[in-house]
Amino acid sequence: MSHRPSDRPPLREVPDWMRVVGVFDLETTGVDVAVDRIVTAHVGLLDADGGVVRARDWLADPGVAIPEAASGIHGITTSHARTHGRPAREVVAEVVTAVRAVLDAGIPVVAYNAPFDFSMLKYESLRHGVPPIEDPSPVIDPLVVDKACDRWRRGKRTLAVVAAHYAVRLDAAHEASADAVAAGRVAQALAGRYAPWLPATAHELHTSQIAWARAQAESLTDYFIRIGRLEPDDRLDGRWPIR
Template sequence: MDRPTPEMLALFDTPEWLRVVGVFDLETTGVDVAADRIVTAHVGVLDASGAVISARDWLADPGVDIPDGATAVHGITTAHARAHGRPAPEVVAEVVGSLRGLLDAGIPIVAYNAPYDFSLLKNEAVRHGIDPIVDPAPVIDPLVVDKAYDRWRRGKRTLSVVAAHYAIRLDGAHEASADAVAAGRVAQALAERFAPWLPATAHELHTRQIAWARAQAAGLTDYFIQIGRLDPDDRLDGSWPIR
């Protein structure tokens, strides 16, 4: 995709629906959305400048041991979670409630690699007898949007790398609040850079991301098969924003 010139960008404002965004991130016991548990969570709201206008953080006792590998990522040990974390059912219920409040208000929720966080939260809700969020909308996933609008850029697409690419500061990577806020600001940077091509509404962008994510998973599947990382009969799940 050709980059818009500064003159072109001057003709386009940031979409109205991106001037207030929710942000959401989890840190967990692992990467299995069906089996792993929430350790920390963040739900917040950013204004048009990327400033935090509301925020809430949670520390849960997940009810299981936190593997050393997970602790190495987010810094929370089993002992710390047990001593200072709240019961997982309470945390899950409050996170679900906070996200529902944003969605009911029509505020888009930014989540980087959204299927991971929303799927794990859904499974945690089911585990604890809480009515799950099964079809969150509108969601903005900067990972999917960045791949769609800048498909051929080389390099990794981790949050830290993509944040650096868009000149977004990320202090404390893999801490739920830092990651959530950085993802929200990346979404706003994407909106500024690619304003001429953005859809008119957050719901239209949500719909486009469903197709983009499916296509991206198919392309990655083909690549992994070519390099021998996947068997020819295996396919990556391209469901979005929840699996």
């Protein structure tokens, strides 16, 4: 699916799930979801206008040194985390509880590049003996939806770039609360712009994203093989929203 608003679609109201959305983001010690650790987290709720109606933030002592490269991105140093952060197990348990509560209420949770955050949370849960969220649903991933709706748009698809494209303000990129809120507002912008082509319910959209993410991974794999970045037998993991 790839559509633009100028294609003059049939009229339809924006999806009901826009009335309230959950938002979820993690900042971590690195990008390996099975090895790296959570440093900060944010879980909140946005109303239909993108206003924050509930928000909670966490700072964890991950129990390992935070690499300088990671600190340079999110601004949290090892010293700061050890001094001000709470035990990692407590933070992980509370984040799992908060995310699960939103999902159990039937509210979709928005996470930009959802497989990273949900997979990281799963492996951290297993590490600390916390029952993990095995099959989160409904989830909305603005990265997947944007690629599906506007496939041929050139340029990067980082949160900062995509937020700017949809005129969503992002003042503090790579800070968990700012990223989470911006991702939620991007999801709402996508729903407003592409409502006629998107499924009417969050659960239907969740199911569609599973297929879209798989197809996007396959397409990117083929491209990487063509330019020599991957070997012909290698494939990118297209599982979504958790790997």
